[in-house]
Amino acid sequence: MSKVAKVAKVAKPARARATPAPKPKAAPRARRPAGRRDTFHHGDLRRALVGAALDLVAEGQGETFTLREAARRVGVNHRAVYHHFADKRSLLAAAVIEGWRGQLDEIRAELAKQPADQPTHERLLAIGRAYVRYALARPAHYRAMFGARLNADGRFTDLEAVLAEATSLVATEIKRGVERGELPAGTDVLQATMTLWASVHGVSDLLIEGRIQARPGRALTYAERLLRAVVVGLTAG
Amino acid sequence: MSKVAKVAKVAKPARARATPAPKPKAAPRARRPAGRRDTFHHGDLRRALVGAALDLVAEGQGETFTLREAARRVGVNHRAVYHHFADKRSLLAAAVIEGWRGQLDEIRAELAKQPADQPTHERLLAIGRAYVRYALARPAHYRAMFGARLNADGRFTDLEAVLAEATSLVATEIKRGVERGELPAGTDVLQATMTLWASVHGVSDLLIEGRIQARPGRALTYAERLLRAVVVGLTAG
């Protein structure tokens, strides 16, 4: 007990966030939390670490969460992390990939709810709404999804894969719009896709950073207005 | 010499960037660089530290540059920083404020170059172009300008002041557009301003992160297309 008490007493240095953060930390770090197995069989520790990283990111630490704390949360020595991830960036990347996957799932679910034969601009708005809603629901996570330049080196091909999937989902809608005559015949599909992405990302980021000050319930309305302007712009060619 | 040699020999830990970065570091840290005064008179050290922070940020460290290295660059003990800045965030904030001021200056310069009686949508495009050009010219700095949630606590009122100035510059143009009948009478000025900001920020960020892959010379064209779509959307109401 002495070790834990000492740690708790000391004033937290700057690296810690101002937000209290529930910190379960039910057991002293030397002993393993009750009810948790003594060794993880393959895959479980990896998953547990990603889960801990996701929690830490979401609690507001963003990409600055520490590898050592993630290990502490699941009750293993920090060195154990290196058996599953090459370095901290890889652990972050795994958490970030989960984020993109979740967002893609929500977009798909939203599209599935649209009535059949919905005009393209309504479908694009639905996609955008789902995107922004997801981002606003997990601000710290969303920022991590963009930060840390995880694509700078060629590593993390899984990350690129989810993003490619999301991109092609939008591209498909745009192609459909052109085919149905709802978007100009000469539309550059890739460019239109990126224009939409830039728009939803821009509003999301400004809202998250508090640069656009919108009352909680109005944030999505804000995003929707921007989206409408962009879609109208695309439609006008 | 022994100290410096030892430091140089050791493998750089993860915190350091992969990019080589020119690192002048002309003198061993204990001795002051030749030709630099032994003590700074008031204001100079502050300015020198902000300069060093700006350089470190621009060299790719972003907001993860270290206070200790900034101090080393100007040849003072890292503790000296605390005489001019409350903490690392304050030093970062000072660097970030310089960034926004620079961007605002470039936007003003660009507007000054516009022919008199230019239609509003052309003026808005000029503003947007200058904004994106600035962001793309200093990617790491631009990301730092948005990162770190420097506005989260109420500190750094100077930062809020520059941003308010930039916002009102755009708002003025939009009002002018409404008055001249170039934008719909019912236009929500604040909302239109934020819509434009979100657009230019969105493209800038995606371009910087390499999510939009544009050949170097084409990046601005990309941004311009998005901007045009948004302006058209705003004009259509």
Added chain:
DNA sequence: ACCTGAACACCGTTCAAGT
């Protein structure tokens, strides 16, 4: 195969002087 312990070279920040 999977995990741990000790060590290393860093951090940001505080306390207590030095000139």
Added chain:
DNA sequence: ACCTGAACACCGTTCAAGT
């Protein structure tokens, strides 16, 4: 008034075992 030195509680990562 302005700067320094030593110390503290952290980091991420490496080396070398332990079971």
